[in-house]
Amino acid sequence: MRALLKLLLAPLLLLLGVEALFRAGAWEPFARPDSHAGTSILRKRALSSPAYRRIDYVTLGSSRPEYGLDHEALAALAQRHGRVHANLSMPGSHWMTLDVLGDWLARAHPEVRGGIIALSIQDFLFAGNGAYELGIVYPFHRLADVRGMAQHVPFTREDPATWGLISALFEYREDVRDALLHPRERRDSLAWWHARPAEELLRQNTHRDEDMCAFGLDALDACDKVEVAGGERAAGLARQCRELRSGAKGRFDLTAMTRQQPQPEFLQLTRDLVRARLRSLRWSTPPIVVLMPAPRVWQDAVSPSGLHDWALDVLRPLTEDGSIHLIDATTALETDGRTDCRLFFDFYHQNDAGRARLMETLLPQIAALLYDARAAPAPP
């Protein structure tokens, strides 16, 4: 029996050793920089540079704030007050990222006193946004976080993309395979990224100057125009159109659902998780939650009707008890109920002009909330 145990246990222990190494971040220096995990690793690496030894404020969120907020202006504002503001928004970030990254910041940078959490109303529909988010949080997570992560993306045996919850080897397996298949490209891209200064990643804006006026942003017929247009850009927009059409096809009445007693389980789960995640941030100033501008087509044709109200309902108790400051910019880039097509470069994201327009109103509010002691009430 002992011999049999040895036969099974010895290889298993070795495997667990490799798994532990991956869990501990042994693969992080080699991870693909433009993958979800790689994006996080680059930011984690940048945060270890001397310029960011002390951080006061952070911006968290997805690609919407990545493009839609002026990180250079926020960093400059902080600098004027003798503070450091780091942009940690990453494409694909959702509630799981907020949870795990928030915890990591509390451990690695307990000095962080506050920040901006930029979301869109679509983020309030579901607790999870897909297994890809495991990649974003992996470099920041601890074993103890796994249970919380599974609340956003449950483990499903049939879906290997979720196996990252139980094994770091599974989480990084595509990355390892890619590195072995393209070792030279991996080495070159890592060298290129590692040569970038930390400031570039944590405070610079990402620039886009195209607009959507050739297609429109108010109704699904914009997609008809996209589909007849040729070229690389139209191909990218066509991919978004597939998501839009799929959303429109499955559109439902959220208002009616929210009136049900009890509310559907997925709504209860989302509501409770969102509130718990935002309350769990251990910052000395309440986080500023910004609801980012959403083109009209989302509200009128794609997102479930009543989503905006639902998002506000979820956040209301938090604003009322002072846990957060809310800036609702969902319709900030609209004129007479129409989205200004000059301010977006696709169906999701603002362009440079859109960022500038939003910041005209947003920056003073943020400045007041973060740096004006009178305007910023003490947390409860």
Next chain:
Amino acid sequence: MLFNSFHFVVFFLLVLALNQALRRWPTAQKLMLLAASYYFYGQWSWIYLGLILWSTLLDYAIGLGLVRVSHPRRLLWLSLATNLGLLAFFKYANFLIANWNGVATAVAPTWQLTPLDVLLPVGISFYTFQSLSYVIDVYRGTSRPRRNLLDYALFVAFFPQLEAGPIVRDYEFFSELDGDRRVDAARVQEALVLIAFGFVKKMVFADNLARFADPVFDAPAQHGFWDVLLAVYAFAFQIYGDFSGYTDIAIGCALLLGFRYPQNFNYPYVAQTLQDFWRRWHMSLSRWLRDYLYISLGGNRHGPMRTYIALMLTMLLGGLWHGASWNFVLWGGVHGAWLALERGLLQRSALWRSESAPARALRWFVTFQVVCLAWVFFRSKTLADALTIFSTLAAPTAVAFDRANHGGIALLLAGLLAAHLLGGTRGTKTRLATAGAGPYATAMAALVLLLVLFTPQTSAPFIYFQF
């Protein structure tokens, strides 16, 4: 139920536990193994399980009858006609109809027949051959009939070998069934090494190589010289990984249940002649074809010409055994022709017979190319596709080697070939099966690591299941 499924893992662990628990009650143990085997097959089709039961009962009765009746030959013919009739109906009826319709189109279109709506029963080629070998052996007097129906039913349906072999002979199976089937640590180590190697061959190598080879074989006209050449070699290693991987898992599982099965693959791509190849590739089928077909056709006892004819017929039928398509027949034909050529001409050449290193290298190289090129018929969907591949290889239009597209796969194939040649001379698997705790644990961990890191998201079914 596929070996590479979660369902099988759970099923097998349960069977293993029950097999261990029932080891003091042999009849109960056999009953459990038979029930498990029928369940295993029933997961694919409970209806077609009836075919296995029919084959079992018929050949069991015929086996007993062969030693009692005065005209055993009639019983033999009854078994051959019934077993091969069922095989022909399920496997070849639509092939014959399609060929008939081809002729009828030209001669009399009204004579066309409607294809039958039948599904090929998984494993029918394997269990039919296994059951037939028993009847022929009893008829020849080389085996005694098995009186215990339970034993015989288990011989036909034992799940590790049921769906894709190896084709085990009755004496091999029954000597294990009757013998001491205790599983000690050495056996477990050997079995685990086999199973791990099997999964790696199938899921890491075969399934990944398929991702390169499949698009080329699916649309050969759209690919250039290097794509086609590399796809041919990729398929050679894909089918080896796929089938020998399956066999390794089957033999490993049988070993854990206390049955030692004969080897079915022995590094076939190190072969120096095609005859040597067939002593290393699907050895249980080669033995079957040799013992029941080639020898029955006269073998080499009636002069060279009869030998060549016997060789050719054996290989043509062996090709047809793989599938109802002219491509398989051609594949068998290429092998038959080259085997005849080796026997007739090449053996007379001093260079071919020389044991010098260059001569051995030349023999190996030529044999490997013949095997790989013959796979083109095996893998291509149509004869036209196969001819497109050969014409691309013979008269390439674009011969520039694109390092970005071809470098990785070329390197992988070179590595696999090197590992195969090295394994063939050093017996890596055998050495690991008896290695000490350190090397064993390291190798097993490395194999599992390969599985975790390189198994594609979707694994293709085993190729030989369709035969």
